[in-house]
Amino acid sequence: xxxxxxxxxxxxxxxxxxxxxxxxxxxxxxxxxxxxxxxxxxxxxxxxxxxxxxxxxxxxxxxxxxxxxxxxxxxxxxxxxxxxxxxxxxxxxxxxxxxxxxxxxxxxxxxxxxxxxxxxxxxxxxxxxxxxxxxxxxxxxxxxxxxxxxxxxxxxxxxxxxxxxxxxxxxxxxxxxxxxxxxxxxxxxxxxxxxxxxxxxxxxxxx
Amino acid sequence: xxxxxxxxxxxxxxxxxxxxxxxxxxxxxxxxxxxxxxxxxxxxxxxxxxxxxxxxxxxxxxxxxxxxxxxxxxxxxxxxxxxxxxxxxxxxxxxxxxxxxxxxxxxxxxxxxxxxxxxxxxxxxxxxxxxxxxxxxxxxxxxxxxxxxxxxxxxxxxxxxxxxxxxxxxxxxxxxxxxxxxxxxxxxxxxxxxxxxxxxxxxxxxxxxxxxxxxxxxxxxxxxxxxxxxxxxxxxxxxxxxxxxxxxxxxxxxxxxxxxxxxxxxxxxxxxxxxxxxxxxxxxxxxxxxxxxxxxxxxxxxxxxxxxxxxxxxxxxxxxxxxxxxxxxxxxxxxxxxxxxxxxxxxxxxxxxxxxxxxx
Numbered sequence: 001x002x003x004x005x006x007x008x009x010x011x012x013x014x015x016x017x018x019x020x021x022x023x024x025x026x027x028x029x030x031x032x033x034x035x036x037x038x039x040x041x042x043x044x045x046x047x048x049x050x051x052x053x054x055x056x057x058x059x060x061x062x063x064x065x066x067x068x069x070x071x072x073x074x075x076x077x078x079x080x081x082x083x084x085x086x087x088x089x090x091x092x093x094x095x096x097x098x099x100x101x102x103x104x105x106x107x108x109x110x111x112x113x114x115x116x117x118x119x120x121x122x123x124x125x126x127x128x129x130x131x132x133x134x135x136x137x138x139x140x141x142x143x144x145x146x147x148x149x150x151x152x153x154x155x156x157x158x159x160x161x162x163x164x165x166x167x168x169x170x171x172x173x174x175x176x177x178x179x180x181x182x183x184x185x186x187x188x189x190x191x192x193x194x195x196x197x198x199x200x201x202x203x204x205x206x207x
Numbered sequence: 208x209x210x211x212x213x214x215x216x217x218x219x220x221x222x223x224x225x226x227x228x229x230x231x232x233x234x235x236x237x238x239x240x241x242x243x244x245x246x247x248x249x250x251x252x253x254x255x256x257x258x259x260x261x262x263x264x265x266x267x268x269x270x271x272x273x274x275x276x277x278x279x280x281x282x283x284x285x286x287x288x289x290x291x292x293x294x295x296x297x298x299x300x301x302x303x304x305x306x307x308x309x310x311x312x313x314x315x316x317x318x319x320x321x322x323x324x325x326x327x328x329x330x331x332x333x334x335x336x337x338x339x340x341x342x343x344x345x346x347x348x349x350x351x352x353x354x355x356x357x358x359x360x361x362x363x364x365x366x367x368x369x370x371x372x373x374x375x376x377x378x379x380x381x382x383x384x385x386x387x388x389x390x391x392x393x394x395x396x397x398x399x400x401x402x403x404x405x406x407x408x409x410x411x412x413x414x415x416x417x418x419x420x421x422x423x424x425x426x427x428x429x430x431x432x433x434x435x436x437x438x439x440x441x442x443x444x445x446x447x448x449x450x451x452x453x454x455x456x457x458x459x460x461x462x463x464x465x466x467x468x469x470x471x472x473x474x475x476x477x478x479x480x481x482x483x484x485x486x487x488x489x490x491x492x493x494x495x496x497x498x499x500x501x502x503x504x505x506x507x508x509x510x511x512x513x514x515x516x517x518x519x520x521x522x523x524x525x526x527x528x529x530x531x532x533x534x535x536x537x538x539x540x541x542x543x544x545x546x547x548x549x550x551x552x553x554x555x556x557x558x559x560x561x562x563x564x565x566x567x
Contacts, residue, residue: 095298110374150346
């Protein structure tokens with residue numbers, strides 16, 4: 001059966017892996033929350049500092065999922081891990097910064113422009129891991145578990161064996177990132193709409 | 208079998224696939240020199256639709272393409288809950304609403320055409336169009352929907368032009384894909400639409416067969432093409448293997464061919480590795496410019512017109528071989544019965560996608 005073997009929730013002030021809080025934001029720090037997390041977790045990938053917030057979020061969550069699931073990438077050929085990400089606001093935060101670069105900063109910034117596409121985060125993760133698999137980025141009004149379930153069915157038919165799914169909504173005033181890994185195993189947390197919805201809210205205080 | 212048909216192209220060359228075909232067979236280009244368009248008010252070559260100005264350009268183009276497509280299909284499927292519309296785009300209605308570039312258009316299309324499902328947006332840079340046609344075919348194959356309408360659209364914006372200028376990637380003449388003197392892209396705007404379905408009777412005119420393909424990341428660089436063409440090789444290999452097709456079955460390649468030095472070189476290397484470098488090939492960017500999220504859909508629609516009309520279209524802008532591996536690039540239009548065309552795309556984020564269209 002298809003099961004969710006690891007997941008990561010990255011929010012405005014905390015980061016959870018498999019439902020456990022692994023880091024909290026230090027509000028007194030001058031560093032961005034994502035930089036704090038990168039340092040705290042002792043990650044080493046200097047490209048991180050060049051990335052926009054969307055790519056940083058995807059990088060962090062995917063690295064934490066790998067760490068929580070040792071041996072995962074090695075169990076697959078380099079084109080058997082598909083990535084399907086989505087969000088609601090595309091690359092709007094970086095789009096805005098790019099516009100500011102030419103409206104107020106003198107000239108359009110090439111280093112910002114290359115991040116004005118939402119699928120760049122998929123490319124960053126593919127480059128880091130040397131994954132040559134299927135990639136898809138969708139823009140949806142809200143997190144929709146059925147979208148991932150439907151697409152997973154398609155991916156299986158095309159030879160992918162694992163799915164790294166993600167909802168990455170990083171805006172000026174909110175951070176809502178949920179990455180999850182789906183693999184074939186005999187038992188575990190079933191890859192279903194109910195479970196995805198439940199895990200996407202892991203650790204949140206019920207309203 | 209998965210059918211594809213009812214193709215629509217809205218571009219500077221016309222409002223229907225037939226108008227556009229007429230322009231292509233006459234080797235007319237939509238590219239013109241636009242005064243004051245650049246960041247420093249310099250003149251820039253662009254492929255822009257006359258009269259497409261003001262707010263809601265993205266929404267208007269999509270509405271227009273869908274209305275034209277509606278005339279070519281059994282219109283009752285539009286309102287069915289077994290039908291979904293997929294929108295392929297990079298920047299959507301960025302100029303109307305930076306923070307929500309797609310919702311308003313999706314809601315508007317749903318209301319206007321009384322769709323049962325909200326359109327789904329796929330945004331994967333320059334491979335969006337080919338990828339979305341593949342998603343459509345896969346959805347039908349998996350039985351998730353009976354009919355999938357694919358609409359690829361992007362409109363011209365200062366945002367995108369200034370961005371490519373900042374990368375020094377804009378050609379100082381109309382783009383010249385695969386040519387020795389090529390030096391960048393020419394941006395364009397337009398909209399393409401097709402219907403993908405397993406039901407032949409919903410098409411008013413005979414459809415063609417869609418052989419859905421795979422995508423593959425280069426895992427190399429977010430904005431620079433791979434030097435080995437690895438992702439494109441893997442995408443095409445998997446697409447052909449999926450359908451048990453060998454190189455001998457490919458009659459024609461409609462390549463991505465943006466006109467940048469490195470992209471076109473990467474494609475030449477990949478086609479050589481695939482033993483496809485002798486296949487007749489063109490890039491359509493010299494006619495439409497690079498329409499980003501629309502390109503794959505518009506160019507797939509042209510592939511369908513090439514099959515229907517039995518004609519290979521010249522690769523506009525190409526004169527002298529300019530890649531380390533020579534390709535068989537069309538320098539003149541040539542009548543030929545085409546059974547299978549391979550369509551490819553590559554883009555930022557390292558994406559590569561391919562599909563095949565086959566005559567029935």
